[in-house]
Amino acid sequence: MDRLKAIETFVRIAQTGSLSKAAQELGMSRALASAHLKQLEDHLGVRLMNRTTRQLSLTEAGQEYLAFSQTTLAAFEEAEQAVSRARDEPRGTLKILASMAFANIHLAPVAADFSLTYPEIKISLILTDTTFSPFDLIDQGYDLAIWMHAIEDMSIISTKLGDVRWPALASPQYLRENKRPEHPSDLASHSCLLHRSIAPDATWRFDGPDGQVAVKVAGPLLTNSVFALRAGALAGLGVTLLPTYFIEDDIRSGQLVEVFKDYDPPRRPIYVLYPHARYLPLKTRLFIDFLRAYVRRQNW
Numbered sequence: 001m002d003r004l005k006a007i008e009t010f011v012r013i014a015q016t017g018s019l020s021k022a023a024q025e026l027g028m029s030r031a032l033a034s035a036h037l038k039q040l041e042d043h044l045g046v047r048l049m050n051r052t053t054r055q056l057s058l059t060e061a062g063q064e065y066l067a068f069s070q071t072t073l074a075a076f077e078e079a080e081q082a083v084s085r086a087r088d089e090p091r092g093t094l095k096i097l098a099s100m101a102f103a104n105i106h107l108a109p110v111a112a113d114f115s116l117t118y119p120e121i122k123i124s125l126i127l128t129d130t131t132f133s134p135f136d137l138i139d140q141g142y143d144l145a146i147w148m149h150a151i152e153d154m155s156i157i158s159t160k161l162g163d164v165r166w167p168a169l170a171s172p173q174y175l176r177e178n179k180r181p182e183h184p185s186d187l188a189s190h191s192c193l194l195h196r197s198i199a200p201d202a203t204w205r206f207d208g209p210d211g212q213v214a215v216k217v218a219g220p221l222l223t224n225s226v227f228a229l230r231a232g233a234l235a236g237l238g239v240t241l242l243p244t245y246f247i248e249d250d251i252r253s254g255q256l257v258e259v260f261k262d263y264d265p266p267r268r269p270i271y272v273l274y275p276h277a278r279y280l281p282l283k284t285r286l287f288i289d290f291l292r293a294y295v296r297r298q299n300w
Contacts, residue, residue, distance in 0.1 A: 191238030
């Protein structure tokens with residue numbers, strides 16, 4: 001039994017006082033309307049209406065249940081309207097998961113500008129440097145995640161926002177104290193600070209005039225934190241790869257120097273991830289468009 005349809009039928013019969021009129025208004029046959037009423041009575045175990053050949057009248061139980069039914073239908077209609085408004089109007093809470101470095105530098109100001117543009121949308125921004133699974137994204141109720149790699153899972157949509165350069169960098173102090181590498185292959189004899197994700201096999205790859213150059217590197221630091229790599233590079237510990245979105249100010253101030261100008265460094269994509277759904281909520285769609293426009297304006 002479709003209980004909601006049965007309740008709707010019961011309310012309409014009570015309002016019109018007629019099975020035929022109720023059936024006509026609901027776009028169903030008189031027999032089906034009668035069946036809905038009987039199914040509801042059987043489910044409740046009480047008679048809701050007295051039936052005679054001339055009229056229908058509510059029983060005492062029917063009068064009590066009518067008040068409940070009208071309240072239920074009104075609440076259901078209000079809930080449907082609220083959901084429709086959420087689809088058509090930018091409102092609600094947007095829960096976002098993102099990597100620590102990118103979010104602190106770029107996503108936080110984007111979220112602030114977005115909130116000013118859409119004040120009815122609240123943002124819950126959760127930052128982490130640990131990996132996560134599709135189950136984490138869905139089970140913990142995130143609307144979307146900003147990550148540096150896609151997730152191969154049917155329940156998750158991965159949309160690429162852009163690519164980020166990871167140039168080879170060192171401090172002026174390190175380059176003064178050590179012979180500056182002129183070719184990527186020279187890095188094999190240098191102290192290198194490694195990011196676990198960008199080069200898990202400790203091989204850095206560059207594209208140059210004569211094609212790709214791959215060099216095996218080693219050094220005193222292996223980490224998954226760009227903050228740790230930056231600190232090591234600024235201290236003169238060695239050469240490292242860092243994303244341009246993270247070290248723009250350091251390059252501008254001269255605290256870090258890009259080692260190679262003629263070789264294109266590794267690139268890493270930025271993805272927005274969100275649960276697969278037939279209808280993407282308006283709040284999510286608006287934020288993705290907002291972030292995409294921001295990324296396109298950057299020179300990473």
